[in-house]
Structure formats: structure tokens, C-alpha cells
Amino acid sequence: MAAIQAYLRAIDKYISLDSDIGSQDEFDMILAYKRSAKGDRKLGELLYAGIAHEGKKRLQLLRWGEDGQMLAADTAGKAREVPIGAPVAGRVTSNYGMRRHPILGYKRMHAGIDYGARHGTPIHAVAAGRVSFSGRHGGHGNYVRLEHSGGLATGYGHMSRIAVKRGERVKAGEVIGYVGSTGLSTGPHLHLEAYRGGRTINPAGLKILASPQLDKRERAAFETRLQNLLTLEPGAALADIAPPADAEAETTREIDRLAPQQVG
Secondary structure, X not given: OHHHHHHHHHHHOOOOOOOOOOOOEEEEEEEEEEEOOOOOEEEEEEEEEEEEEOOEEEEEEEEEOOOOEEEEOOOOOOOEEEEOOOOOOOEEEEOOEEEEOOOOOOEEEEOOEEEEOOOOOEEEOOOOEEEEEEEEOHHHOEEEEEEOHHHEEEEEEEEEEEOOOOOOEEOOOOEEXXXXXXXXXXXXXXXXXXXXXXXXXXXXXXXXXXXXXXXXXXXXXXXXXXXXXXXXXXXXXXXXXXOOOOHHHHHOOHHHHOOOOOOO
């Protein structure tokens, strides 16, 4: 049961279990397996998860790297679009679009999304990037701007404190500051903006172009590992291990080796 759950969790990150699976699909999994000559067996982690339809591979996932991620064989070596991460632990209090400004009192474009959160809550980079601005920025108050791949940038406003400097490179999820109420603000919150081509865009549902998960060298090793696993015969690990030739001799008692003696 644990193996099936691991399989379903792995493929659920790439396809919908509700709508993308058909009755004619074939499912394949390879698990690490430990066994001994005494007959002891133990299931290990999921190594491979696959789905095929009419003999064609739809999805092939291979466990890879120190963190043991399940990577898709057809995309691991390619740049890909991924959804941005959550910038802060909070709830959306104002969306992108026209609104009446709570301080200025008239309608104007709200060029980002506001997240209500407690003062001092950590703010995270939604994707990997380079810090192009870090400091005071008009109505944004304490503000950080990150430049990402694909011509995309994000901005984080009203911070109480900034944790990064201009020129630094940050990873997705890295703390770049803390929620505050600096600038034109009525209370502690994060104002998140996104930019492309010098203009603001709606951050909701935003995807960013991420670097390939594997470089060329790793890709070759990944392919070799995948092909080696796919050559395994189904159920090969379930066969008994043949005992060593001298196993019987080692377990024979000394008394049993004595030649029978005739009495009388």
C-alpha cells in the first residue's frame, strides 16, 4: 500500500489523477528492494514511476539527486515554466486592478497583490533571481526588486526590514525581508508586484521560466540510470537467492559427520 501511495503522489505532480488517466492506461513502478539468503525481504523507496497508453510512454519519472526528487525524463534537461511560490504566510486582501486607494481616497490602478500578515512575518522570493533594488522606494516604503529569467521581475513593498542587498543572488523561497507598514500603508502587509517589458502585470497565476533541472553531464547519467532500470525483468527481485555452495556444509553439525559404527 505504501508503494502505491508513493507512486500516486509522484505522478500527481505532473498529471491530474482525476482527468488525465484512462482505463486503458498501463502503470509501471520500480521499487528498491532488499533481500537476504535467509528469505528476509524489505521494500525500499520508489525509484521509477511510469504510465503508458497503447504502448507509448506518457510519463516517466526517475528518482534523482541527493534530495531524491522524482524528475520527468522528457523535461528534466529542458528549461520549463513553473508557478511562482507563495511570498508570505498570509491571505490576499487586495487583488490586481482598479480600486479606491485607502489613503489617497480616489480610484487608481492597484498594480499588485496585497497579502495581509503579521508584522515581522518573513517574506520569501517567489523564484530565484538577482536583487536589482534594495532600499526606500517612495510609496512602496522599504522595497526589494528581483530580476528573474525570461525578462520577468518581481517587487516586494512595505517591508519593516530588508534582508538582502543589491547585486545578491537569491534562491526561490529564500527570505528577503519582513512584513511591515512602511510607505503608503494602513497596516502591516506585503505588496507584491510583477513586471515584464517595463510594465506591471498581474502576479496571480504567474509562471516563471526555470533553468533545466539537469545539466548536460547529469542528463547523460540520468539517461543511463533510466535505461538500466527499464531493462529489469518484472518480479526479478522476488526470486529466492540461491544459497552458497558451501552453505550446507557450514550448517552440518560435527556429530553428523561421524561415520555410523556397528554395535555388537
